[in-house]
Amino acid sequence: MAYAYELRCRECGKRYDNAPLSICDECFSPLEVFCDLESARKTFTREAIAKGPSSMWRYQALLPVPDDYVPATPAGWTPLLQAPRLAKRIGATNLYIKNDAVCLPTLSFKDRVVSVALANAQIFGFDTVGCSSTGNLANAVAAQAARLGLKSYIFVPADLEPAKILNTQVYGAKLVRVDGNYDHVNRLCSQIAERYHWGFVNVNLRPYYAEGSKTVGFEIAEQLGWRLPDNVVVPMAGGALITKIRKAFKELIALGLVEDKEVRFFGAQATGCSPIATAVKAGADHIEPQKPSTIARSLAIGNPADGVYAARAIRESGGWAEDVSDVEIVSAIQELAETEGIFTETAGGVTTAVTARLYAHGRIHPDDLTVTCITGNGLKTTDALAGAYELEQPVRPRLSDFETYLEEQNEERELVLGGASVR
Amino acid sequence: MKSASSSLEAPVSVKVLLPNAFQKHTNGTREIQSNAGNLPELITDIETNFPALKTHLRDDQGQVRRFINFYVNEEDIRFLGNEKYAFKDGDEVLVIPSIAGGC
Numbered sequence: 001m002a003y004a005y006e007l008r009c010r011e012c013g014k015r016y017d018n019a020p021l022s023i024c025d026e027c028f029s030p031l032e033v034f035c036d037l038e039s040a041r042k043t044f045t046r047e048a049i050a051k052g053p054s055s056m057w058r059y060q061a062l063l064p065v066p067d068d069y070v071p072a073t074p075a076g077w078t079p080l081l082q083a084p085r086l087a088k089r090i091g092a093t094n095l096y097i098k099n100d101a102v103c104l105p106t107l108s109f110k111d112r113v114v115s116v117a118l119a120n121a122q123i124f125g126f127d128t129v130g131c132s133s134t135g136n137l138a139n140a141v142a143a144q145a146a147r148l149g150l151k152s153y154i155f156v157p158a159d160l161e162p163a164k165i166l167n168t169q170v171y172g173a174k175l176v177r178v179d180g181n182y183d184h185v186n187r188l189c190s191q192i193a194e195r196y197h198w199g200f201v202n203v204n205l206r207p208y209y210a211e212g213s214k215t216v217g218f219e220i221a222e223q224l225g226w227r228l229p230d231n232v233v234v235p236m237a238g239g240a241l242i243t244k245i246r247k248a249f250k251e252l253i254a255l256g257l258v259e260d261k262e263v264r265f266f267g268a269q270a271t272g273c274s275p276i277a278t279a280v281k282a283g284a285d286h287i288e289p290q291k292p293s294t295i296a297r298s299l300a301i302g303n304p305a306d307g308v309y310a311a312r313a314i315r316e317s318g319g320w321a322e323d324v325s326d327v328e329i330v331s332a333i334q335e336l337a338e339t340e341g342i343f344t345e346t347a348g349g350v351t352t353a354v355t356a357r358l359y360a361h362g363r364i365h366p367d368d369l370t371v372t373c374i375t376g377n378g379l380k381t382t383d384a385l386a387g388a389y390e391l392e393q394p395v396r397p398r399l400s401d402f403e404t405y406l407e408e409q410n411e412e413r414e415l416v417l418g419g420a421s422v423r
Numbered sequence: 424m425k426s427a428s429s430s431l432e433a434p435v436s437v438k439v440l441l442p443n444a445f446q447k448h449t450n451g452t453r454e455i456q457s458n459a460g461n462l463p464e465l466i467t468d469i470e471t472n473f474p475a476l477k478t479h480l481r482d483d484q485g486q487v488r489r490f491i492n493f494y495v496n497e498e499d500i501r502f503l504g505n506e507k508y509a510f511k512d513g514d515e516v517l518v519i520p521s522i523a524g525g526c
Contacts, residue, residue, distance in 0.1 A: 027488060028479065183499070
């Protein structure tokens with residue numbers, strides 16, 4: 001191959017030269033990028049990676065871009081944090097958080113996939129790019145397209161959170177609100193991508209785009225000191241992220257950068273849109289589409305493109321999938337913020353609530369090294385917490401007033417505690 | 424072609440939009456009209472029109488490949504009863520292999 005990567009059909013294995021193509025024309029199954037590990041073996045070493053940039057591009061040798069590609073946006077390389085307070089709350093002893101709530105430039109893990117997709121949009125000569133999005137992807141495409149001087153068309157469900165709409169428009173993107181849910185938007189984009197010569201990051205550029213998710217896995221391994229965790233908990237929308245983290249671990253094993261180990265993968269969904277979790281629980285090898293109804297809109301994909309692969313990855317790894325209610329999602333957002341100082345969006349609430357349940361149900365052993373993946377920032381979905389906190393009366397700027405305020409607070413607390421003890 | 428259930432009614436005509444991935448096997452045809460009464464009839468109709476597509480459309484067991492999705496007027500046909508759904512005159516059927524999107 002001219003490049004050290006090519007497209008291959010995930011089902012029949014037919015090989016394709018690099019092109020803006022996502023579907024096999026023989027069996028109509030999805031295509032995936034295959035990186036030549038042998039050609040990466042010399043350059044993809046712990047030492048070389050350590051000397052690389054403080055971004056996801058330190059793993060460039062295993063991403064589908066040419067060797068001489070110069071990235072314009074330093075996405076990724078987000079913190080992997082020990083989470084002792086959350087761990088104590090949920091009965092864990094060795095819990096880590098991969099915090100893509102602070103992924104740059106637009107505060108979600110989508111910055112990773114878009115970086116790779118737009119690199120390929122430029123290689124294929126597109127001057128206009130686009131995506132169907134539940135919000136985070138819209139922000140990421142709009143921002144990075146602006147930086148690369150590409151025009152962008154962003155398609156979103158009409159009822160998307162206002163912050164995510166504003167955070168797309170500000171970059172000068174053309175935002176098209178579609179009267180329907182994400183699956184409707186997605187379908188429309190499939191048709192548009194066939195009609196117009198545009199690079200849709202998650203349609204015709206999808207095989208390249210999805211590879212960007214591997215960097216979450218590479219980073220987890222490197223940040224753990226080049227070892228793999230016992231378990232990973234991952235939110236699932238289309239289902240690609242969980243399969244790509246697993247692919248990343250397998251590539252690291254194949255290249256000898258980490259010891260061989262079967263990491264268990266756990267998928268998290270909202271009950272109001274849980275086609276993959278439902279399939280895992282039922283042991284089904286197919287996905288029944290659902291009509292989403294959940295506040296976790298960034299996970300609200302009723303017909304997940306990688307659903308079968310995600311369910312298979314979970315099953316093969318010995319993991320499990322769970323789904324949680326909207327009430328649990330909000331509580332988990334608050335719990336993560338209160339215990340670890342991380343404000344995540346609704347998808348992170350899903351992941352945190354599912355993580356807690358997996359420990360509670362004994363699916364994860366308390367002492368296991370477990371990484372839970374937070375993929376987006378709470379500032380984008382503040383409406384999920386509307387009404388959760390009272391705005392108190394302002395205090396006059398006098399010390400005596402503040403002391404009175406404190407006394408009232410203490411009285412209130414005693415009343416609450418007193419009431420509790422009576423019960 | 425009509426099914427037993429639709430034979431007593433006026434014949435239906437549906438517009439079927441085929442994806443780019445099919446074009447190699449359909450001599451570039453992107454759109455057809457069909458008188459199929461339901462999904463199994465439509466698939467047979469497509470295969471009759473484009474014999475070259477037949478082996479690609481079905482797997483080794485003869486089942487239509489699981490990555491191929493059918494939508495009727497913007498709705499996934501699985502929400503409408505799938506094979507039991509009786510096409511109505513003027514329905515627009517969209518065939519999308521291996522839906523993309525999401526992550």
